[in-house]
Amino acid sequence: MNQLISSDRARVLLVSPATSDVRELLYVLDRHNLGTGVAGDIDAGVELAAGGADLILLDAALAGSNIDASCLRLRNAAERHGVPLLLMSSSPSAEEQGRSVGAGASDYIRMPFNARDVAEKILMELALHKAHGAEAEAESIDASAAARPVHPQTLEVNYHSILAGSPDAVLLFDIDNALLIDANHLAEKMFGMPQASLLQGGMERVFPRRQADGLASIRLLREKMQDTLQGKIVVFRAECRHRDGHAIACEIRLMRLSVPGRQLVHARIIDLTERNLAEALRAGQNALLEMIAKGAPLVPTLDRLLLLIEGQSRGVYCSVMLLDEDGRRMRSMAGPSLPRQYLDMLDDVEIGPGVGSCGAAMFHGKPVVVSDIEHDPLWAPYRGMAAAFGLRACWSQPIFGQDEQVLGSFAMYYREVRSPVAQELVLIDVAADLAGIAIARMRHEQELQRHRSHLEDLVAKRTAALTLAKEQSEQANRELAAALEHLSITRDELVRRDKLAALGALVAGIAHELNTPIGNALVVATTMAERTRGLQAGFQDGLRRSELESYLGQASEADAIVLRNLQRAADLVSSFKQIAVDRASSQRRHFLLRQFIAELMLPLSATLKGAGHLLEQDVAPELAMDSYPGPLGQVLTNLVENCVRHAFEGRNSGAIGITARASVAGESISIAIADNGRGIAAGDLARIYDPFFTTRLGSGGSGLGLHVAHNIVTGVLGGHIEVASGDAGTTFTLHLPAVAPQAGTAAGE
Template sequence: PGDNKLLIDANHLAEELFGMPQAELLQGGMEPLFPRTQNDGRASPQLLEEKIRATLQGKIVVFRASCCHRDGHAIACEIRLMRLAVPGRQLVHARVIDLTERNLAEAMRSGQSALLEMVAKGAPLVPTLNQLLLLIEGQSRGVYCSIMLLDDDGIHMHSAAGPSLPPEYMALLEGVAIGPGVGSCGTAMFRREPVVVSDIMRDPLWAPYRELAAPFGLRACWSRPIFGQDGAVLGSFAMYYRDVRSPDAHDLGLIDTATDLAGIAIGRMRHERELQRHRAHLEELVAERTAALTQAKEQSEQANRELAAALENLSITQGELVRRDKLAALGALVAGIAHELNTPIGNGLVVATTMAERTREIQASFHDGLRRSELEGYLAQAGEADAIMLRNLQRAADLVSSFKQIAVDRASSQRRHFLLRQFIAELMLPLSTQLKAAGLSLAQDVPEGLAMDSYPGPLGQVLSNLLENCLRHAFEGRSGGSISITARGSEDGQDVLLAIADTGVGIPADDLTHIYDPFFTTKLGSGGSGLGLHVAHNIVTGVLGGHIDASSSPAGTTFTLLLPAAAPQAGAI
């Protein structure tokens, strides 16, 4: 612009920017290139006058404003004004930069981020798709976008989103079956490939549907199928125009972006729907399982009431098991006790009955005259009966003692500080003779100074049970072997890792999952009650506040105890 605000020169880029030849540009001043008002409501002539006045004062002025194309659409521009030093003239050089592509790219980046955030937060599908289509429509003039969803039957399509298309037109597409000649969208989903229709009124794919599109002035439709991660067709994305045209590189890029984003949103929706179905099914399974457990609990409680009078001494164990959600183990415990006690008591009852009958016979013979041989026979039989009774009563007493060990009471256990190395050495000393007799060696690897504030009595009972279990089971069929006890403290000093390992025959995999069950034993009838490891597990997890784990192979078995260096206080569990 020069004197009197007239344009005196313009290059070919200005012609392209404003859509008019140079001659037409030079007929007027700067004002015809601007709308009457800017986006902020300010009058364009006032803005130009202010900026040119500042430029003529020697300043370099840079500002953003909305310009006007010949066809009437707005152009976002950055304008740089600089005064030209020409004696006697007031000339200003204006450089106009089209910001449209930059603004569109920024809008696309921010729009994509907003859409992905909506998807991540689980926003409803239809608003998300509408937001996507509005974003794409903002990138190209004259475009109207839509998204169709394919039904789970893989045949019928549904109108999901088309914010700028007439609702009446979208309703006409609802429930239409896809096929090889069903417009652009139905054909694209059927063929699983893009379909470009540049002229709806002439393309055979639209022959049955031209009358649907004609009232709405739709002339071009490009559609691309939307695929899920598994390759299944989820729906289609379409771009409509009211004039005949084919896609250029920019349009193809928009189609790619829209299809990818739509696939992410629709895939997330279907995934959430599948999860909801699984949740509903899981709730049904949980309800069924809860009902079954409730019925089993009621049956168990009924059985417990019937056994309460005879098994009152098990109430502490039952309470512990109930508190630890081990009602199933309680049933096995009760059955095992009944079975184990039945044998010695039954034997004693048979012997007592037999001797009572024999005594009555002797008393009857006594009045008629008792022979020496009959008395000797009776005394011999009485001696055998006494021995049998003593053995069975001792067996019953041992079983009762074992039963009492099942529920270990922390309150009655003495707590103190002790050095683990010294404690284990003293504990192992009485077992040395039994180990030598079995041809076994014992190795101890416990660091000096490793201390615990815990319950040595219950801990010793655990170690003794583990070693007795090892002696009874690990070396069957083998001559010799070794047992090792190792201990290590954690880096923070909060825990102690204690391991008892042997080189024995190992525990079968099927048995390994049941070793802590009460009365589970592979030596039934040979003196074992099957309570040793059950008692050890209760002590470790209860009194000592730790965890016990077992691993085994044909080369041996290892029991690992993870114990807190300072045991929990009574009542802390």
């Protein structure tokens, strides 16, 4: 695939197969407004490079062992010998990396790679190449410039101007001299130092002496820098240090810059503090809601809430005051980080418009922010008490229940004069909401306890009424038992009559089915007997050859007809024998259902596969039965063959699934045979188990398959069979006892 390069943007040529890495990189480069082109081989790459390229990425697999020649061809085609060329390799090795450096490659990228990281490296290469190009152009204009060196700060100045618009903090490390040589304005803001201060020290200036896991920061940096100098794009997490000493959780991404004669590493630093705090807040909220849902005690729940909020902002101390049910006095409920003596002093204080932050917030039902306790009139009666414990600011939010009733207050204290920022106002809202849920749950539980006590009295009164009702029910049950016994006798009589009627229909069907093949055989036999007598009579006078040949031909044809009809009669007799299956002749044993079905379906699988049908089995390996595997196998085979014969008529492919599940108690097992065929017509569902009923008359079926299956399931196996059918296919479900009944006890007997 060759893709032309846009001419109105910086141009990047990728000489590589269109892998997923390359496609993602193209998308990222386009978002950076870079024109891109892709060539699937070296020749196509040379053709595209002839149109101009500002940077080339070459897949080492396409270059093979001729890396030098491939790089030279691409650069010559671009008519720019100094064009940056990056080599990509999906099978990186030290030997190949050495050859890439010898071929003049600016860098060596290992595949697969992160598209964003490689895009950033490309942007840096383009920017640095542009800076070097500008210097070279200036030197060519001023002939005397060739005799003097490039200013040592030229690179840093150009690099700093490039990074001015970076969305993240960026530092530039000089590895040879162990110095910071450049930083953008976001780095100054992150570390709380102006650029001049940042650049005065080494790399460890912005890191603590040791990381949280005890590893020395200087050792960590050296290891990561070494990996970076080997061509890797290194991403890791570490703690940095603010000017005031507090730790900053960061994600650091290191990338080597290809500058001749210099070992420079570009570091992009992302402050994870807000993300970590948000994750901690989200996890803490979930844990608190789980505690509330499980009915945890109120005080431990509130303590955990307050510690969660205190972890979101430095220097904050939180408390929860609970308003009595009379709505007049407040109780100190929780404040794990505040002095216990201070909380005790606030206990049982009556709320009012001038009772500090919490009392006023509960009285007015709205937030109260006191940024300076010492000079705020709300704290006039209590400022001495607050000063004794070093408290200088207090913001309080009323806690509401579902009915907007004030339940208490949530307060945030500070030991310095200050006002809340937007994030802290969000925190106090979240805390007040969670505290409201916990307090409301506690009061709801108390209300439920009162209801439980009342219910005990109601239960005692209802017990007498239920006792009387029980006696009346027992009398009704006795009457129902007598009625059921009468119904049972009536049912047995009806079943006997139905069996006689079914037997009559069966005998009539058998007679009808056998009459045709036997009658056909009899007619042919009678005809041939007459022909034989005629042949014998003519034998005395001599036979012509033509007469004998005619007789033999007719005899052969008659034999075939007789054999075919007798075979048909034999098949029908075999089917008739299956109708009245005898349990006594079946072998009963204990077997694993999954293994049994797999072995049973094995010979059918090849036939189904040849017809384009799929057979799937889903049977738990532990399912076991104590039953009759022979009759069960006959039922399953009949049902699968019925699917093949009827469900997929006119279709080249279909799917049959066999699933088995045990009941909760494990006493019964359900086996379902489902297909995705055309289904059974609604008018035929009521007749499918009738003997000799078939929708494909004359196609070789006897119409006894489902009738035999029904008899075996309800007789030998002691279960019952269900069918459900629609446009999406048909499902037969066998409901069988895990332990088959003994002879004479099957369902329906």
